Amino acid sequence: MKEPLFSVPISNFLLRRVTLVWLMLSLVLFLIPAVFGLLMRSIQAQIPGISAQYFYHFLTSHGLLMVGIWFTTSLALLSFAFSSYVSPNPLLIIIAIALIVVGALMSLWAVFIGDMATGWYFLYPLPLRLGTVTGRVMFFAAIGVLGVGWLLWCIALFLAVAQRYTLREALGWHYIAKETAPNVPPMIMIAGVSLVAVIICLLMAVILLLLFALEFLSTASNDALLMKNLVFVFGHTLVNMNLYLVIALVYEYFPKYGGGEFKNSRMLAIVWNSVLCIVLFAYFHHLYMDFAQPSVIQYVGQFASYGAGLMAATFTIFSVLAFVMTHRMEWSFSSIATFTAIAMWTIGGIAAVIDATIPVNFKMHNTLWVPAHFHSYYFTGAVMMMLAFMWTIAMEVSGRTEQTWIRRVVLPLLFIGGGGFVLMFYLSGMQSVPRRYALYPALLGHGTALSYVAVVFILIFLLAYLVLAGVLITRMIRGLRR
């Protein structure tokens, strides 16, 4: 049996069990939106026997569930990792999990029974024109319930940190003021600043929901440009924070794979506090093609997008590479998967920065280049990192060691399947194939062919994923019994 990587106070055992239950649940739940993804690509490939009728329902549900599941999983992984330092309240987390599961089921109901195929980001006034009346109510209620669930979980993490650190310390501001004590682990600081941003974006969601509700209940009407700004400050920020929460975990786990540690410092504190300020303005790049938005804001958007990319490259990615260069790494499933996923994140980030350039966006906005870059850093990036950390946790709680074939066979297949699937998005985006198209017109016949190839890669990924998830779940169950 291996030495556990972390020592944990006994009082946190319930917390660890609760988070393990969510991790297992998320591994199973992921299959629902993953199959929707497979179906979408099959429809676009015009594989006979699959009706295009439900494409936009799959699209909406896929986006909502994927983001919902993996955002929650990042909170669960953080809670697990936090348990070595502080004690998040398991009761709050149980309530949060219940709300999130209910919210996810409500969203499925709204989309498929209530006919609310709005897309995962939905532009005013589309949701008020689609679906049945109960569907609309259910749709907004589902988002509300999910939001409350996430908020509770974030609060549980915040309260836990507050037991040990002041807010100023948790955000690393004492480092900025050139103090060195107390020592705050980078994970806690990065998660702390990111959670502040999460709370800001949940507040935006509340405003958005209220404005929609107002119009739904009365004859008031809203401003489409304002509503679009609100949708993206919520959606874009949530997805980015999901990524940063995972990066917080990288700072905790990755150096452990090389027997070292990332130390917190003044530089790190300055970098992360400024990243969080910058990234709040990056969402403007979603509105470049709304010429009614003042041009100054467009340039601020481009500046912020570049800034966020620059910071990530010079500090996080550079540090990871420097660490690997100077340490004897133990190359296990977890470390190889994390390292490869960071490369995929970088590649997706480059594609994002390119698309955040206004004249490029003029031609590539709303093409498949967009899903290409966010699947790179979300799916083959953040999600793979989360699977890597789950692997570390599953080994630790079950007390088992790693089989070589997981590393030699399953791991490459995950990345070949995932990477090939994403590459088809890039090739399509470059050739002007639009995103969110159930079927491609004859002019864009190459889009259909590339979808077909993507289907093959998705099947490879899913095969490897099923094996990995099976092993993870059996080990976590073993861990629960111990």
Next chain:
Amino acid sequence: MTDFSLQWIVFLAWSVLSIIVLTVFYMMYRQSRRDPSTMTYDVINKKRFRFFYGTIVFLLIAFFAAVSGAPYAERETPEVIIGVKSKMFLFEMTQDTVGTNQLVEFRITTEDVTHGFGIYDSTGTILGQVQAMPKYTNRLRIRFPEPGTYSILCLEYCGTLHHQMRSTITVR
């Protein structure tokens, strides 16, 4: 049409950068398997800041190039003005024929939800696009370089028949 569209250049740049990224990651991986370098963290930090400033210069150049290429400025007077009314799931244009290399301004509005107005050439390459947002008029200026039939596709999801929302424009 143009042999090297912006999209191709972008893809090429992205591919080259991605290959560099993968190579660097692979080299570091190999390095850690052989002998963890004797390099100290100070040396690395010096390189970090060199990388940082280098990238800033590069990004600033890109930034200003991008600002000058942005489609927002409206200096010249357009030769042709076409009103476009979009609604689920069609475009109504005041005129659907223009001349080669004329400066055309599309004034795009929508009667219901948000739509997108994307212009494709006959090879299926996007020339440019703009959103159609309720209660706003968005102006898109473009010159058609060659005669032929160009397609207009809706580029913002607007409902179940979104992918069938199309029109054409003839350039003489």
